[in-house]
Each structure stands twice: as C-alpha cells, then as structure tokens.
Amino acid sequence: MALNAIRSLAQRRARVGSPAVDQPPRLGEADRLEVPAQPVVQDRLKSDVLPYFPRLIVQGAVILLADCTDVRKKAGPGLRESFMKKIVTAGEILVEIMATQVGQTFLTPGPLIGPFPSGAPAIFIDQAGRLGQPAGIISSVGADDFGVLNIRRLEASGVDVSAIAVHEGAATGSAFVRYNRDGGRNFVFNIRDSACGLIELDAAARSLLASADHFHVMGSSLFSERVIAVVKAGIDAVKARGGTVSFDPNIRREILSAPGMREALNFVLERADVFLPSGDELFLFTKARSEAEAAAEILARGVRAAVVKKGAAGAVCYDASGAVHSPAFAVEEVDPTGAGDCFGAAFVSFWLRGDETERALRLANACGALAVTKKGPMAGTASLAEAEAFLESRT
Amino acid sequence: MALNAIRSLAQRRARVGSPAVDQPPRLGEADRLEVPAQPVVQDRLKSDVLPYFPRLIVQGAVILLADCTDVRKKAGPGLRESFMKKIVTAGEILVEIMATQVGQTFLTPGPLIGPFPSGAPAIFIDQAGRLGQPAGIISSVGADDFGVLNIRRLEASGVDVSAIAVHEGAATGSAFVRYNRDGGRNFVFNIRDSACGLIELDAAARSLLASADHFHVMGSSLFSERVIAVVKAGIDAVKARGGTVSFDPNIRREILSAPGMREALNFVLERADVFLPSGDELFLFTKARSEAEAAAEILARGVRAAVVKKGAAGAVCYDASGAVHSPAFAVEEVDPTGAGDCFGAAFVSFWLRGDETERALRLANACGALAVTKKGPMAGTASLAEAEAFLESRT
Numbered sequence: 001m002a003l004n005a006i007r008s009l010a011q012r013r014a015r016v017g018s019p020a021v022d023q024p025p026r027l028g029e030a031d032r033l034e035v036p037a038q039p040v041v042q043d044r045l046k047s048d049v050l051p052y053f054p055r056l057i058v059q060g061a062v063i064l065l066a067d068c069t070d071v072r073k074k075a076g077p078g079l080r081e082s083f084m085k086k087i088v089t090a091g092e093i094l095v096e097i098m099a100t101q102v103g104q105t106f107l108t109p110g111p112l113i114g115p116f117p118s119g120a121p122a123i124f125i126d127q128a129g130r131l132g133q134p135a136g137i138i139s140s141v142g143a144d145d146f147g148v149l150n151i152r153r154l155e156a157s158g159v160d161v162s163a164i165a166v167h168e169g170a171a172t173g174s175a176f177v178r179y180n181r182d183g184g185r186n187f188v189f190n191i192r193d194s195a196c197g198l199i200e201l202d203a204a205a206r207s208l209l210a211s212a213d214h215f216h217v218m219g220s221s222l223f224s225e226r227v228i229a230v231v232k233a234g235i236d237a238v239k240a241r242g243g244t245v246s247f248d249p250n251i252r253r254e255i256l257s258a259p260g261m262r263e264a265l266n267f268v269l270e271r272a273d274v275f276l277p278s279g280d281e282l283f284l285f286t287k288a289r290s291e292a293e294a295a296a297e298i299l300a301r302g303v304r305a306a307v308v309k310k311g312a313a314g315a316v317c318y319d320a321s322g323a324v325h326s327p328a329f330a331v332e333e334v335d336p337t338g339a340g341d342c343f344g345a346a347f348v349s350f351w352l353r354g355d356e357t358e359r360a361l362r363l364a365n366a367c368g369a370l371a372v373t374k375k376g377p378m379a380g381t382a383s384l385a386e387a388e389a390f391l392e393s394r395t
Numbered sequence: 396m397a398l399n400a401i402r403s404l405a406q407r408r409a410r411v412g413s414p415a416v417d418q419p420p421r422l423g424e425a426d427r428l429e430v431p432a433q434p435v436v437q438d439r440l441k442s443d444v445l446p447y448f449p450r451l452i453v454q455g456a457v458i459l460l461a462d463c464t465d466v467r468k469k470a471g472p473g474l475r476e477s478f479m480k481k482i483v484t485a486g487e488i489l490v491e492i493m494a495t496q497v498g499q500t501f502l503t504p505g506p507l508i509g510p511f512p513s514g515a516p517a518i519f520i521d522q523a524g525r526l527g528q529p530a531g532i533i534s535s536v537g538a539d540d541f542g543v544l545n546i547r548r549l550e551a552s553g554v555d556v557s558a559i560a561v562h563e564g565a566a567t568g569s570a571f572v573r574y575n576r577d578g579g580r581n582f583v584f585n586i587r588d589s590a591c592g593l594i595e596l597d598a599a600a601r602s603l604l605a606s607a608d609h610f611h612v613m614g615s616s617l618f619s620e621r622v623i624a625v626v627k628a629g630i631d632a633v634k635a636r637g638g639t640v641s642f643d644p645n646i647r648r649e650i651l652s653a654p655g656m657r658e659a660l661n662f663v664l665e666r667a668d669v670f671l672p673s674g675d676e677l678f679l680f681t682k683a684r685s686e687a688e689a690a691a692e693i694l695a696r697g698v699r700a701a702v703v704k705k706g707a708a709g710a711v712c713y714d715a716s717g718a719v720h721s722p723a724f725a726v727e728e729v730d731p732t733g734a735g736d737c738f739g740a741a742f743v744s745f746w747l748r749g750d751e752t753e754r755a756l757r758l759a760n761a762c763g764a765l766a767v768t769k770k771g772p773m774a775g776t777a778s779l780a781e782a783e784a785f786l787e788s789r790t
Contacts, residue, residue: 190589197588
C-alpha cells in the first residue's frame with residue numbers, strides 16, 4: 001500500500017521530470033508522503049526505492065521526492081517498469097519530407113523541409129515515451145542517415161529502440177507530403193518496399209515483447225503479411241500474460257486492399273481494450289450508423305473504452321459507465337500530421353495509469369493540440385509538464 | 396550525295412532549332428545548299444524532305460532552310476531517325492532532393508529543394524534529346540508524382556519515353572544529396588528496391604531497342620541482375636545490326652559489390668566503341684598505370700574512342716589518330732550533379748554525327764560547364780544553340 005503510494009508519487013514525479021524538462025519540479029503537498037514505520041516497508045524502501053532516488057528525503061515517517069528531474073535516467077528500466085506499464089507497438093518508421101508552401105506540387109522542384117522523424121506508430125510511441133511511459137517499438141530502418149535520425153529521436157524521448165533492426169542495403173521508409181489549398185494533404189509514400197517491409201519477429205522483438213504490458217496497433221502498419229504476423233504475435237504475447245491492447249484503425253486508403261488487411265483489422269478489434277477510431281472509422285466495424293449505437297456495438301464486442309477522435313471537435317470516450325465528451329483546444333495549426341497519434345498515445349498512457357477518463361481525455365486533447373503547433377510529426381510531442389502547463393493556461 | 400548534304404544541313408538546323416530555343420536561327424552561308432537538278436534527287440526532295448519542312452525554300456538549284464525552329468515537331472520521328480542515329484539507354488530514373496546549405500546533415504530537419512528529375516542514364520538521355528539526337532530510355536517509375544515529373548521532363552526534351560514502365564504500388568527511385576564543407580557530397584539512395592528494381596525487357600523495351608542505332612551504358616545502372624540482363628540485351632540488339640555502344644563506368648562504391656557487377660562491367664567494355672571514364676576509373680580496367688598506356692590498352696581491346704573526363708581539368712580523347720586534349724571552361728559552379736553525364740551525352744551525340752573529335756570535345760565541355768551552372772541534375776542540359784552560344788562567348 002505504502003509502496004503503491006510511493007510508486008504513484010514517483011510516477012507523478014517521473015512524468016514531471018521528463019528529461020526534456022530542466023527546471024526542478026516545485027514541491028507541493030502531493031509530494032509529501034506518509035510512510036508506515038513497519039520494518040518490512042522500510043526495508044523495501046531502502047532496497048527497491050532509495051538506491052534509485054538519491055535525493056529522496058526521508059524525514060521520519062514522511063518522504064519527500066525533492067528532486068527527480070533525472071529520475072528516469074537514475075532509475076533505470078527495471079524500476080521504471082516496476083512503476084509503470086510498458087507500451088510496445090510495431091510498425092513503420094519513416095522520414096517525412098514536407099512541401100513548405102500550400103498549393104505546391106511534386107511535379108516541379110520547390111522548397112521542402114525535412115527529413116523529420118515520422119511513421120504513425122513511431123509518433124505514437126515517441127509521445128508515450130515523452131510522457132514518461134515505458135515504451136518500445138518493433139521496427140526496421142535502413143543503414144542510412146534517415147534511420148539514425150529516427151533512432152536518435154526515439155531514444156531521446158525515452159523509447160526502447162532495441163527492437164529497431166537496421167538493414168544494410170535497405171532504404172529507410174519515406175513519406176513526402178504536400179498541402180492542398182482546400183486543406184487536404186497528398187502523399188508520396190515509400191513504405192512497403194523500404195526497410196519497413198523487413199519488419200519481423202526477431203530475437204530483439206521477442207525480447208521487447210517479453211517486457212510489454214500493453215500492445216498498441218496502428219492500422220497503417222498492417223501493410224504486409226509480414227508486419228501483420230508481428231502485430232498478431234505482439235497481441236498474443238501481451239494478452240497471454242494479462243496485458244492490454246489498444247487499436248487505432250488509422251486507415252490509409254492505399255492499403256485497405258492489401259492482402260489480409262480486412263481480416264487483420266478484425267483480429268485486432270476482437271482483442272482490443274482501447275479502440276481509437278477517427279471520425280467515421282468507427283462505422284467501418286459496426287452495423288449501427290449512430291455514434292452511440294456503434295460505440296455500444298463495439299463495447300459489446302469486448303472493447304473497454306471506445307474513444308472517438310473528432311479533431312477540432314474534441315473526443316468522446318464510451319465505456320461501461322457511459323460517455324464522456326471532452327472538447328478540443330483551439331490552437332494555431334502549423335502541421336496537423338501526427339496529432340491523432342499523439343492524442344492516442346496520451347489517452348492510452350493515462351488510461352494505463354488508471355487516471356480518470358476525464359483527465360485522460362483532457363491530457364490527450366492537450367497533447368493533440370500541442371502536436372499541431374509545431375512543424376514536424378514528432379516536433380510537438382509534449383511532456384506531462386508541458387501538457388499540464390498548457391491545460392493550466394486554458395483554464 | 397545531295398541528300399546527305401541536305402541531311403547534314405537539316406541536322407545542323409534541327410540542333411539549332413531545338414524546341415527550347417524560340418528565336419529563329421540566323422541564315423548563314425552554311426544554310427545555302429546547291430541541289431543537283433537530277434530528277435531522282437528532286438523527287439526524293441519532294442517526297443522525303445519537303446513535306447516535313449514546310450518553310451524550306453527551293454530557289455532553283457539552291458535550297459534555304461529558312462525557318463526550322465519547329466523542325467523537330469514538324470518532322471516527326473520518322474524523318475529525324477532517318478537523319479540521325481538514335482541513342483537508347485537503360486537504367487535508373489530517380490527524383491533528387493537536395494540540401495540547400497553546405498554542411499547541412501540529414502540527421503536533423505533542414506531546408507531542402509526538390510524533387511528534381513534525375514538518375515545518371517536519365518540525365519544522359521535528356522542531354523542527348525536536348526541536343527536534337529533521337530533518344531530513348533528503358534526504365535521504370537512508380538505510379539506517383541515523381542514518375543510523372545520525370546516522364547514529363549524527358550518527353551519535353553524530345554526523349555522517347557515509350558519504354559518507361561509505370562508500376563502501381565512501387566515507389567519511384569530517389570536520391571537525397573547533401574554537400575560537405577570539403578566539397579564532397581553524401582547521398583541517401585533508394586534505387587534497388589524502388590521501381591528501378593523492376594526494369595525489364597518488356598514489349599515496349601524490345602520495340603524501343605528495335606529502333607536504336609546506339610546503346611549507352613551507365614555503370615551506375617548495373618545495380619541488379621535484372622537491369623544487367625536488360626543492358627546486355629540492349630548491347631546485343633544494337634551490335635547485331637551494326638550499331639555502336641558507349642560506356643560510362645560511373646561507378647558508385649555502393650554497388651561495386653553487387654552480384655555480377657564486375658563481370659557485367661567487363662562484358663560492356665568488351666563491346667564498347669566509346670569509353671567515358673572519369674579520372675581514375677580508366678585504371679579499373681587496365682594493367683597500365685599511366686594514362687596514355689592505359690588508354691592504349693583500352694583501344695587495343697577494340698574501343699574506338701577513350702575519353703578521359705577530368706572535371707575542371709577538361710578531357711582527353713584517345714583514338715587511332717592519337718590524343719586530343721580539350722580544356723574545360725571555368726564557370727561558377729551551382730550544382731555539379733549530372734555534369735559528367737551531360738559531357739558524355741554531348742560527346743556521344745557529336746561522335747555519332749561524325750563531327751571531328753575536337754568539336755565533339757569542345758561541345759561536350761560546353762555542355763558539362765553549362766550543366767553545373769544550374770541547380771538540378773537536368774536543369775542545365777543545353778540545346779546545341781545554347782552550347783554554341785556559350786562557346787562563342789568564350790572565344
């Protein structure tokens with residue numbers, strides 16, 4: 001009990017103290033913790049907690065987490081994983097190259113900016129890592145600068161990159177994006193025949209899965225039989241030990257016709273605990289045509305939380321206790337790419353931490369909003385401190 | 396005889412009158428031509444030449460090519476090919492994306508410019524087409540904007556694009572280039588696993604080869620067994636009907652170890668009439684270590700012209716009659732990519748037209764120089780008028 005409380009306090013501090021935030025967290029009432037004087041608790045404190053938190057101040061029966069800005073570095077994966085559930089995902093890592101002017105085409109040379117680290121599951125896991133959640137990804141890149149760029153970025157966000165294979169002779173996947181005057185986007189992708197096409201369940205991937213509490217599936221990643229096999233193995237591994245699964249259909253028209261795609265989507269949905277469709281994607285899996293009825297249908301299939309993402313209109317979470325709506329935040333949009341992935345990662349992270357739906361949704365909306373304010377799919381992924389500061393500025 | 400003279404005059408005019416040059420050519424003494432009054436000559440003039448040259452002025456025994464700015468459009472491929480030898484090549488079509496700042500890396504997002512049409516054999520054939528030479532390429536692109544960009548560009552330069560296959564689901568090849576402070580360049584390529592990897596000898600490729608008088612080989616294109624097979628078929632087809640072959644080793648370190656590469660390079664050299672090594676590439680195929688001895692060794696193997704490209708130091712052509720050196724032109728370098736390809740295409744075009752080595756080298760150096768003055772691998776390919784105007788400005 002006391003250890004759970006320490007764990008929760010450390011969690012809170014770990015979030016605040018993400019490596020990207022340099023200022024020491026302020027101490028509040030919540031940072032004080034009564035510790036029972038029983039020897040067994042004191043012993044576990046000394047053996048399991050204090051070695052990792054050198055500045056943890058124990059004053060009699062009260063401990064203060066006085067300075068945990070470097071908790072994550074100091075604590076090491078072992079302690080972090082004992083405190084928080086680890087999210088693992090599998091799928092495409094890409095570089096993204098963007099046209100800089102609205103209305104620009106790719107039929108003539110023009111100004112571009114890039115390469116940005118990207119790929120829907122990579123953005124998702126980067127956001128989870130930035131929020132302090134233990135996180136890892138099974139993926140594959142080429143032995144080129146674009147692979148290095150992505151691995152460095154994910155590593156800096158605290159993501160476990162041990163299962164990102166580097167393939168000599170393969171090219172890191174890429175996405176070129178341009179912006180139409182009507183607000184739409186157009187892409188030129190190189191995914192299936194890039195290093196992404198070589199994603200497989202190798203020893204490193206199995207080892208990462210062995211540490212996972214939760215598996216996240218991006219529909220966009222189901223682009224080949226090979227990745228589908230990895231995703232199914234990931235779901236099975238996590239489910240076998242009582243873990244949970246989240247699923248963002250994130251359906252790219254280009255791959256809806258891929259072999260095994262439809263069957264794979266249903267396989268994932270049958271096993272999903274959290275379902276994160278964007279707008280009409282909800283109806284891809286239901287007979288019902290009204291949102292509430294469709295959500296009820298999804299919940300009846302075993303999903304515990306169905307969160308409908310509606311962009312600027314916010315999000316609604318349907319679960320056993322009803323529906324909670326949470327409005328989006330109006331921000332100046334610089335680059336919408338990745339906002340839905342950031343929303344999803346934040347919701348899943350706080351859902352895994354046992355936070356209330358309302359708080360999880362608000363933080364997810366904050367992360368989604370912050371994501372669109374920066375150019376680059378991962379440039380706007382926020383730490384908890386940043387997300388909370390944003391929420392504070394809006395209340 | 397008279398027809399040959401008309402042909403040569405029309406050739407000269409066709410070059411001047413490339414579609415990219417809008418001002419009507421000036422008439423000089425060389426544009427006047429005595430035509431024998433024999434009925435057979437007059438008949439062939441009427442049937443084979445006049446229909447295609449509506450503004451050809453026949454004054455008694457003198458014809459004037461008064462206005463041929465649109466000769467190529469009007470003449471159509473039939474006549475052009477009866478006048479000039481057709482060059483065909485096979486290999487990679489790419490888009491090129493460039494870092495805009497010297498010293499920029501690909502490990503962080505930065506300003507880029509592109510996509511530019513590119514690929515060594517594509518640049519070569521674009522330059523040949525721009526010089527008015529009948530030209531075609533066997534290649535393959537994805538069904539994306541990058542493929543369209545390249546096909547449009549080559550088409551606009553007069554290149555036969557009928558054997559460029561468009562593959563649904565494959566990505567057009569790409570090359571990202573960045574410039575080091577020491578003057579060197581670094582690339583991130585996606586070639587082998589792009590649409591380029593699907594180049595094959597399909598019906599369109601066979602049909603293009605059936606119209607070829609000359610086949611050009613870029614060493615960079617020998618990146619897979621599949622393309623090597625196409626290149627061998629091209630050489631065999633052209634040689635079987637008495638045509639000629641040119642070979643630019645253009646060796647990219649990344650592919651020297653590709654399966655069958657070494658054997659393929661030797662296969663091509665054994666059949667080459669024109670050999671276009673850059674600097675030390677000459678010695679890759681010889682025992683001799685001095686340039687003159689190495690060139691003699693190459694000529695002894697059946698090569699008719701060995702042209703050593705030396706960048707800013709100009710070029711030397713070795714053939715049966717000795718060595719001709721031609722200095723390069725000092726220009727302000729904006730982008731070196733493609734200069735060697737443009738040099739080669741110009742040399743081969745004028746060699747095929749039977750021009751003197753000195754003139755062919757000078758025009759090739761002019762095309763190489765003009766190529767580096769524009770950003771983009773094909774942006775600087777010059778028409779004959781542009782190359783001649785440049786030469787005039789330098790004398």
